[in-house]
Amino acid sequence: MKFLKQIQQYKALVFFLCILFVSCKGNKITKEQSNSQKPNILIIHIDDLGYHDLSLTGSKIYQTPHVDQLASESVRFNNAYANYPRCVPSRYAMLTAGYPIKDGDVPDDGFEMTDVPDSKNYIKQIHNAGYQTAYFGKWHLGEDPKDFGFDYSLAAGHAGSPISYIYPFNTPKHKGINKKAPIKDLDSIGKKGDYLTDVLTDQVIKYIKNRDKSKPFMTMLAFYAVHQPLEAKEADIKRNQKEIDAFDFGDQPEYILEGTGRTKMRQNNATYAAMVENMDENVGRLLQLLKDEGISENTIIFFSSDHGGLSNDGTKKRDLATSNYPLRAGKGWLYDGGIKVPLFVKWNDHFQPRDENKSLVMLMDVFPTLSDITSGKKLDTDGKSFLPILKNQEHWQDRTVFWHSPNARPTNTGDTKSSAIRKGDYKLINWYVEGRTELYNIKEDPSETHNLINEKPKLAQEMLKVLNDWKTTF
Known part of the structure; x- marks a missing residue:
């Protein structure tokens, strides 16, 4: 009897251990399933793209069918603003979710990301929520996005614009002294005939295809396009020049006086048009990739620009890229031509596509929104989550926001x-x-x-x- 009792106790122990093993295994599967069910995130951030540089938003010259399609499937914020009318402070504000103030001022090109505390670091927050994070393209905020918490980066660094969009990318194609920093990584991934925007897209596609599929990803592609230098593929330039030559601008003047210089009033730069359309083609490639990978339904896409288009010069005349008309002025200015940006957010079956005309949102709100989606956690920043707006639960009609632009460039962009x-x-x-x-x-x-x-x-x-x-x- 004693022996039988020991056998029964042994069986009970084995049964208990089996239950414990299955439970632990089940918890592991649940965690993996939870990670796989979290949405992937793709942020497409364009440099110097004006609000009206898309056919969707009114351009009669630039053809952007892929971005237009993305927008038609998104919440389209028609009152979205950059925090600054130039590159570096705008990007700093977006990534740190706050006004671009440091040491009591806006230092223009003087931002570094290595001293941002974890209490304001959304990249680390998203990483801690189980995401693999990657950054491609224009950084302009120090040496390396990995210093800020990204797991992987490519073609990012100090450079604010490429030396050339045409391979070899770090070799000037025009006469004159080159003072720009080279873009790291590019010499090893490009070849003769390559165009930079295509190459960056190639690398993002490669990364997403080879990702760790047990984890969701948060990938930010910051195109150098459509920032100067104005360079494009010859066939694209010729096609656009032909279209521009046939377009009737009516009595619209090409320039008007503004500040210390001029505002461009026509979208008639064929090279810039070609750059915009090449950017659009590459956005289309990314959208197709998500479909091919079977992850389109569970990937959130953010599309934005860092500020308005380059439409103004100052006391020194220069080749201007675009016109932001009917918005006033452009890059460098606090008129809406300088700070109003396209912002589209897509997540199939979660955010109902629509025009959001009521709410005033800023680029500094993007990462608080992503943190809200990925972990539900909030950090101590001026930016705030617009997830309730995406869900059509709130509207921010009376919000108060600010800009401070102390580093004017009356010579280059005509602002003070x-x-x-x-x-x-x-x-x-x-x-x-x-x-x-x-x-x-x-x-x-x-x-x-x-x-x-x-x-x-x-x-x-x-x-x-x-x-x-x-x-x-x-």
Whole structure:
């Protein structure tokens, strides 16, 4: 009897251990399944692309069918803004989810990412949520995105623009002294006849195909396009030049005076048109990749630009890329031509495609939104998650946001030192050195042509005080 009792106890122990093993194995499978069910994330960030540089948003010259298709499947934010009208502070703001203020000012090209605390580091937050993270292309925020927490990076570094879009990419194609930093990695991955935007897309495709499929990915592709130098494939230039020559611009002038220089009013640069259309083709390749990999349904796509298009020069005349008309001015300016950007967000069966006309969002809100989606955690930043807007649960109609642009370039882009505030439909710009202020109703006057400063002096005074009070905080 004692022996039988021991046998029964042994069987019970074996049964218990089997249950424990199956339970642990089940937990492991559940965790793997949980990781695989989390959405992948693809961020496509274009350099210098103006709000009206897409056929969807009004261009009659640039043909962008792939981006247009993406937008038709997305929540389209029609009141989306960059935090700064130039590259580096805008990118810093986006990645750190805050206003681009450092050491009491906006240092323009003086940002580094190595001293950003973990309490403001969304890349590490997303990595900790189980994501493999990768960065491709323009960084311009120090030596390497891996220093900021990305697992992998390629063709990123100090360079703000390529020496050439045509292989060899780090060899100038024009006369004159080259002062640009070379883009690392490119010499080893390019070959004769290659075009840079194509090569970067090739590398993203390769990465996604060879990814660790047990984990979701968060990949950011920051094209150097469509930033200068203006270089494109010869066949694309010729095609666009033919189309531009046949287009009737009517009585639209090619330039008007603005600031210390000119604003370009026609989209008639064939090389720039070719660059935009090549960018669009590569976006199409990425969309097709997601379908081919069977992950299109569970990949969130963010498409954006870092600020408005290059449409202005200053005391020094230059070859201008595009026109942001009917928005006013462009890169470097706090008029909407300099800071309003396209922003589309797609996640099939989760976000209903639509035009979001009510809410005011900023690039500094992108990563708080991604953190909300991937982990539900919030960090201490000025940017905030617009996930409730994507779900059509909230609208931010009365939000107040700010800009401060102390590093004007009257020689290159014609702008002078200024700050701005937008609250709801109203936007005030203050040229604080010159002592002048302008007030506009953006909803009724998107071209910012009717200054309301004398019609609404009380509102202007109130908004200027809020703007100046904000400036005392840094």
